[in-house]
Structure formats: structure tokens, C-alpha cells
Amino acid sequence: MVLESLSEKLKESLRKITKSIFVDKRVIEDLVKDLQRSLLSADVDVQLVFDLTEKIKQRALEEKPPKTISQKEFLIKIVYEELVNFLGKEKSEIKIERKKPFKIMMVGLFGNGKTTLAQKLAKYYSKRNYKVATLGLDVHRPSAPEQLQQLSKQINIPCFINPEEKDPIKIYKQFEKEYKKYDILIIDTAGRDALSDDLIQEIESLKKEINPDETVLVFSADIGQDLKNQAEAFKKACNITSIVVTKMDGTAKGGGALVGAASTGAKIKFLGTGEKPEDLEPYIPERFVSRLLGMGDLETLLEKAKEAISDEEAKDLGKKFLKGEFNLLDLYEQMEAMKKMGPISKVMEMIPGFSQLKLPKDALQVQEGKLKKWRIAMNSMTKEELERPDEVMSTERINRISKGSGIQGSEIRDLIKQHKTVKKMMKMMKGKDPSKLMKKFKLPGM
Ligand SMILES: Nc1nc2c(ncn2[C@@H]2O[C@H](COP(=O)(O)OP(=O)(O)O)[C@@H](O)[C@H]2O)c(=O)[nH]1
Ligand SMILES: [Mg+2]
Numbered sequence: 001m002v003l004e005s006l007s008e009k010l011k012e013s014l015r016k017i018t019k020s021i022f023v024d025k026r027v028i029e030d031l032v033k034d035l036q037r038s039l040l041s042a043d044v045d046v047q048l049v050f051d052l053t054e055k056i057k058q059r060a061l062e063e064k065p066p067k068t069i070s071q072k073e074f075l076i077k078i079v080y081e082e083l084v085n086f087l088g089k090e091k092s093e094i095k096i097e098r099k100k101p102f103k104i105m106m107v108g109l110f111g112n113g114k115t116t117l118a119q120k121l122a123k124y125y126s127k128r129n130y131k132v133a134t135l136g137l138d139v140h141r142p143s144a145p146e147q148l149q150q151l152s153k154q155i156n157i158p159c160f161i162n163p164e165e166k167d168p169i170k171i172y173k174q175f176e177k178e179y180k181k182y183d184i185l186i187i188d189t190a191g192r193d194a195l196s197d198d199l200i201q202e203i204e205s206l207k208k209e210i211n212p213d214e215t216v217l218v219f220s221a222d223i224g225q226d227l228k229n230q231a232e233a234f235k236k237a238c239n240i241t242s243i244v245v246t247k248m249d250g251t252a253k254g255g256g257a258l259v260g261a262a263s264t265g266a267k268i269k270f271l272g273t274g275e276k277p278e279d280l281e282p283y284i285p286e287r288f289v290s291r292l293l294g295m296g297d298l299e300t301l302l303e304k305a306k307e308a309i310s311d312e313e314a315k316d317l318g319k320k321f322l323k324g325e326f327n328l329l330d331l332y333e334q335m336e337a338m339k340k341m342g343p344i345s346k347v348m349e350m351i352p353g354f355s356q357l358k359l360p361k362d363a364l365q366v367q368e369g370k371l372k373k374w375r376i377a378m379n380s381m382t383k384e385e386l387e388r389p390d391e392v393m394s395t396e397r398i399n400r401i402s403k404g405s406g407i408q409g410s411e412i413r414d415l416i417k418q419h420k421t422v423k424k425m426m427k428m429m430k431g432k433d434p435s436k437l438m439k440k441f442k443l444p445g446m
Contacts, residue, residue: 002248002273003292006255009038011294014076023071028060031075042255043224048263056082083289088262091284094214094242094269096130101185103210107203108218110191113246113272115144117218118188119151120272120280126157130183135175136161137168137206140190148188155277169209187212195230200237207238215240219261224253228260235264246272327387328378331419373407374415380404389416
């Protein structure tokens with residue numbers, strides 16, 4: 001996960017609160033110190049850290065928790081809310097208008113990830129059924145146009161470049177007739193070592209000619225808190241509409257970068273989390289913070305679940321899961337659904353309560369081939385075997401099912417074992433009652 005070490009530290013601070021017997025001034029002060037240490041080590045600006053923790057302290061000492069939650073939970077809620085404020089408040093996405101084409105232009109310094117982001121955005125939007133093309137206007141770095149072309153080709157996106165031409169405006173005009181065929185045109189531009197007059201002029205003249213709908217300032221997270229100053233200089237020099245922070249995966253300074261970006265008031269719209277074209281996340285502060293704090297990310301989970309299974313099915317599964325009652329058929333359905341949702345360890349990270357449990361990460365992960373065999377074996381089972389396998393299953397029965405289905409006995413035993421593991425996991429989860437946590441944080445409940 002992004003910002004792993006900050007996340008670990010914050011989780012530890014919250015665990016301390018959970019463990020303390022009651023919340024008094026000392027607990028609050030300890031928490032504040034903990035938070036300060038964690039945030040400073042993620043390179044967050046000292047003054048900003050101080051302001052944040054003062055606010056948390058003040059609220060914790062002055063406000064009374066609502067009746068429905070305990071003081072401890074209230075304290076966690078305050079930390080959560082203030083961190084969300086700190087990291088950018090509301091979600092803001094790029095609103096794509098249907099205008100053939102909607103133009104998104106990358107700007108930023110050398111090596112911050114503009115060209116890579118152009119590819120990632122192209123992939124992101126083409127997956128969402130937009131017709132996308134890229135345009136390479138980096139005329140400064142040799143082989144920059146080829147890089148964009150190659151990255152575009154990799155994801156089957158048309159790319160306009162002219163490596164011979166040194167005037168970016170001429171290149172833009174050269175292909176102007178083509179753009180109408182696309183919903184979105186993603187424009188890569190040249191960087192510099194630092195924000196220079198030359199760069200500002202280039203960006204301004206491109207903007208005048210192209211009139212982009214979205215100008216994205218691309219910054220690498222590894223500059224840490226200095227992102228704030230640099231982004232402000234850019235904002236002053238030329239009008240930008242959003243920031244994307246890249247390389248969140250590779251640095252301990254990501255916290256500082258993110259807070260720095262948020263504090264300029266510019267909207268952070270995406271995070272780059274790796275070198276591959278799919279390593280891009282829309283930036284949603286609530287979600288980001290709840291994951292950072294290990295409270296899970298129900299919203300993301302539900303959204304992913306929605307893609308894979310219907311609302312009704314999701315609700316049913318959720319209920320059964322929480323009640324701890326489910327049979328082999330449910331297990332099968334569950335695993336099918338999980339398979340569609342993605343790697344199980346990622347899914348579990350998003351369920352409130354789950355991330356605190358020490359569970360074998362891949363306990364639910366089952367390979368496709370195995371799942372098919374289990375399905376066949378299940379066709380040869382009786383109703384009671386399907387509904388109460390742990391009570392009625394015996395060697396005789398397994399032999400019978402094996403003969404009837406042509407599936408080996410060992411496979412059938414694996415299936416029974418899997419069912420047991422999952423049931424056990426559900427019992428552990430029941431004890432923690434994640435549904436309570438969800439209500440407390442007013443996340444959309446199950
Ligand atoms: N780990 C990681 N590397 C990235 C990310 N974004 C870009 N890079 C790498 O950073 C380097 C510079 O990226 P590039 O897009 O060429 O930067 P540009 O000069 O601004 O166009 C390349 O090696 C990329 O693979 C990211 O989110 N994570
Ligand atoms: Mg580039």
C-alpha cells in the first residue's frame with residue numbers, strides 16, 4: 001500500500017487509544033505527540049503538523065461525544081475527520097465534457113511522470129469507454145515523442161507525434177483535423193529542470209493555442225513538503241486546474257507531498273502509484289484516510305462489488321457474512337464474487353475491521369481451475385451435504401461424490417477445508433463486529 005510506514009505508525013497510535021481504559025488528557029496528549037512524530041517522519045511541514053494536532057487536541061478536550069459512540073471511538077473519529085480535512089476535504093475528479101475532444105494537458109518539470117501519466121490517463125479513460133488519443137509536444141528531450149508513442153501503443157491508443165518538428169504549436173496544428181474523432185485528447189508537454197521563464201512562456205503559448213479543458217500539474221511525491229512551494233510558484237505563473245502526485249509508491253515523503261499539494265488549494269485528482277499503466281488511483285481523501293488508518297474502505301469495496309455483483313447479491317452476501325451462516329453454495333458464490341473483485345488481500349484491506357485481524361491473507365483465494373472442479377463436485381452432493389458439510393460429511397460420502405463427479409477425493413476434502421476456514425474467519429470477524437464501526441463513521445452501511 002501507498003505510504004505504508006506512515007500508515008503503520010498511525011494505526012499503532014489508534015491501537016493505543018483502543019487499548020487505553022479511558023480517554024483522559026494524558027491519552028490525548030500522547031496521541032497528539034504520536035501523530036506529530038508520524039507526520040513529521042513522512043516529511044509533512046512542521047507548522048501544518050502543529051496546526052492539525054492542535055485542532056485535534058482542542059476538539060478532543062472540548063467536544064462531547066454523541067450518545068451513540070464511546071469517547072474512544074469519538075477520539076478516533078476526530079482524528080479521521082481532521083486528517084480528511086488536512087488531506088484535501090472533498091473528492092474532485094476531472095469532469096469530462098462531451099466536446100470532441102476534451103483536452104487534458106500535462107505540465108511539470110523533468111522526470112516527474114508527465115509522459116507516464118499521459119499513458120495512465122489514456123488507459124483510465126479508454127477503459128471507461130471514451131475514445132482517447134495522445135499528442136506528444138515535448139520537443140526538448142530527444143526521444144520524448146517516441147516514448148509517448150511507445151507507451152500509447154502498449155495500450156492500443158493512437159498517438160500523434162512529429163519528431164522532426166521543434167515547434168510544439170506547429171505539431172499541434174499539424175494534426176488538428178484528427179482530434180475531432182476523439183472524446184479525449186491527452187497532451188504531453190516538455191519539462192525543464194526548474195520552473196524557468198522559458199517554461200512558463202512555453203506553457204502559456206500552448207495554452208493560448210490549445211485552450212485545454214484541464215491543465216494538470218504533475219509532481220513526483222519524492223520532493224516531499226517542497227511540493228507546496230513549487231506548486232504555488234506554478235500556480236502563480238500559469239493557471240493550472242489540478243495536481244496529480246506521482247510516485248506515491250516509492251517514497252516515505254509522500255505524506256508531506258500530499259499535504260503540501262492539498263494546502264495550496266489546488267485539487268488533487270489522481271495519485272500515481274507505480275510504473276505500470278494501471279497504477280493510477282482517483283484521489284478521494286475520505287477513502288485515502290480510512291485506508292491509511294486501517295479502518296477499511298467500505299466505499300471502494302462496495303463500488304468494486306457493484307461491478308462484479310448486483311446490489312441485492314452484495315447485500316445478501318454481506319448479511320450472511322456477518323451472521324456467520326453460510327453453506328457450500330454460498331462459499332462458491334462468495335469465491336466467484338471475490339474473484340471478480342480482485343486479489344483478496346486488497347479486498348480485505350477495504351473491509352472495516354478486517355485489516356485489524358491477523359488472517360492468512362490468501363485464505364479465500366482459490367484458483368479458477370479448482371473452482372470449476374468444486375462446482376462439478378457440488379453437483380453430485382445432496383442438499384444436506386451442501387447445507388451442512390461440517391456435520392454430515394464422511395469418508396463414504398466423499399467417495400460417493402468423487403465417483404459421481406469424477407473429481408478426486410482430495411479435491412473434495414480441500415473444498416470442505418476451505419469452507420471451514422472461511423467459517424472460522426467469519427466468526428472472528430463477528431466478534432469484532434465491523435458493522436458497528438461502519439455505522440460510527442457513517443459509511444454507507446450493509
Ligand atoms: N514508481 C513510480 N515510477 C513512476 C511513476 N510515474 C512515473 N514513474 C517513472 O518515472 C520516470 C520518469 O517518468 P516520465 O513520465 O518519463 O517523466 P516526465 O519527464 O515528466 O515525462 C519513468 O522512469 C517512470 O517509469 C509512479 O507513479 N511510480
Ligand atoms: Mg516526458
